[in-house]
Amino acid sequence: MEAANCSLRVKRPLLDPRFEGYKLSLEPLPCYQLELDAAVAEVKLRDDQYTLEHMHAFGMYNYLHCDAWYQDSVYYIDNLGRIMNLTVMLFLPVQLDDGYCGHRNTCGHRVKA
Structure with missing residues (x-):
């Protein structure tokens, strides 16, 4: 079988011409x-x-499974065989350097702080 040849267009x-790369954060990840x-x-x-x-x-x-439609929901199965749902609410948004917070609206775009 022959491989298809395709070109990628930018x-x-x-x-973003001002993009300087990704920065590694040394802050610890929250654990609940x-x-x-x-x-x-x-x-x-x-x-x-x-x-x-x-x-x-x-x-x-990974015993936690994310919900594809509700990003705040995760599922797991307990020892009794029940499918359990947890809702994860983050109350402190992360403030990014460009004035945007870490939240995204329903379309996936970042929300201005």
Whole structure:
């Protein structure tokens, strides 16, 4: 099968000529803890499943699943087999250097502070 040849075009109006690159923040990420009714259901490995492939498949598994339509919602499955929903509300927006805060409106555009 032959590979398709395509050319990429730059959309110049979307480029920011003042963009100087990304900056690494050394501030610690916030970590929240919540008391749950039942523990999160974890995938347990059997004794014969400790190969490198099993460790990659099960060891790097994220038990929180984001909602594609509501960015503030995450889901997990508890030990009782229930699908549980959590709503994450961030009350302190991050102030960026360009005058925009870290919030985005429903279209994904940044909101002016």
